[in-house]
Amino acid sequence: MSEHTIKATGRKDEGKGASRRLRHAAQIPAIVYGGHADPQSIQLEHEKTWLASQNEWFYSSILSLDLDGKVQKVLLRDMQRHPFKQQIMHLDFQRVSENEAIRVAVPLHFLNQDKSPAGKAADVVITHELNEVQISCLPKDLPEFLEIDLSALKAGDTVHLSELKLPAGVEVPELKLGADHDVALVVARHTREEVEEAPVAEAGEAPAAEEGEAAASEPEEG
Numbered sequence: 001m002s003e004h005t006i007k008a009t010g011r012k013d014e015g016k017g018a019s020r021r022l023r024h025a026a027q028i029p030a031i032v033y034g035g036h037a038d039p040q041s042i043q044l045e046h047e048k049t050w051l052a053s054q055n056e057w058f059y060s061s062i063l064s065l066d067l068d069g070k071v072q073k074v075l076l077r078d079m080q081r082h083p084f085k086q087q088i089m090h091l092d093f094q095r096v097s098e099n100e101a102i103r104v105a106v107p108l109h110f111l112n113q114d115k116s117p118a119g120k121a122a123d124v125v126i127t128h129e130l131n132e133v134q135i136s137c138l139p140k141d142l143p144e145f146l147e148i149d150l151s152a153l154k155a156g157d158t159v160h161l162s163e164l165k166l167p168a169g170v171e172v173p174e175l176k177l178g179a180d181h182d183v184a185l186v187v188a189r190h191t192r193e194e195v196e197e198a199p200v201a202e203a204g205e206a207p208a209a210e211e212g213e214a215a216a217s218e219p220e221e222g
Contacts (some may be wrong), residue, residue, distance in 0.1 A: 005064040005071070006049065008032075008042040019090070028088050033064065034073060035095025039106055042067060042093075050088060051080070060106045060132075061144050062096060073103060073139060095137045103173065105132045106143060110184065112151035118188035125153045125191050129184045133164065133172060141169035149188060159186040 011022075018033065019029040026046045026123035052058050058076060065074045078092035096102055108131055118124045133146060146164055153159070160183045162175055174181045 003064055004052070004061055005066055006044065006052055007066045008033045008068075010046045010068055011041050014041055020181050023087070023089070027188055028091055030091035030093065032067070032072070032093040032095060035072070035097055037095060040067075044091065046088060048087065049091075053088065056107055060104060060142075062139050063093070063095060064141055073098075075102065096166060098139050101136050101138055102142070103134060103136050104142060107132045107145045109145050109147045110186065111147055111149050113153065116150050116153040117158065118153040118155050119150070121155055123191050126150075126153065126186065126188050128186055130161075133161065133168050133185075135166070137170040141167060143167050143170065148185065153186065155187050155188050155190055157186075157188045158184050160184055163166050177212050 011018075011029070013021075020162045022029050022043055023046075027043045028046050028049055030042045030044055031039055032042055062073050062075060064071050073096045074093040075096055076091065078090075079092045080089040080091075081087065082089055108128070110128060113126060118126055135143075135146075146166070148159060148164065152160070160182050161172060161184075164172065164185070166172070174183075
């Protein structure tokens with residue numbers, strides 16, 4: 001598991017006014033909580049944090065939060081974004097303890113789909129029903145993502161949650177709730193395009209439009 005460090009500083013000013021001033025100064029108001037310690041208000045540089053947030057690991061990895069020179073392990077638990085600007089408004093981080101299991105949503109990576117029989121077939125559509133899965137494990141066992149090898153996927157196949165290959169020490173809590181929770185992750189379906197054929201006129205029967213035109217072209221008898 002790779003280590004990713006983000007830097008932050010503590011802050012004492014709180015409230016909406018203080019948060020607005022931080023944002024105007026290109027800082028992000030945030031909070032870190034949990035881990036048998038009191039919640040602490042912090043701030044992060046927006047530009048560096050924004051760049052980090054473009055990576056998948058920012059959302060599913062344990063981060064090393066360098067807070068005023070003291071490093072603690074955290075998970076991102078919430079991010080508030082501006083509705084239309086490229087701006088992070090607020091972040092929530094949760095401290096993690098190395099001996100306590102955590103629940104995290106990790107992304108799925110789908111491998112070899114184009115090489116599979118279903119992927120090579122022109123009349124098959126492959127859908128990814130889920131793009132991430134909730135897992136439970138100790139912090140040291142947390143994977144950044146889970147891989148699904150689709151090289152053998154055929155038309156009509158469905159890959160279920162129970163077919164995920166999990167690393168040692170990792171489990172999917174959803175599967176403990178019964179067979180109904182063994183949901184589909186990938187489905188390969190045949191597509192059938194229905195083409196409506198125009199009705200063909202019988203021999204000796206002129207189309208209505210042509211009959212009208214023929215009638216209009218005949219000279220009237222005087």
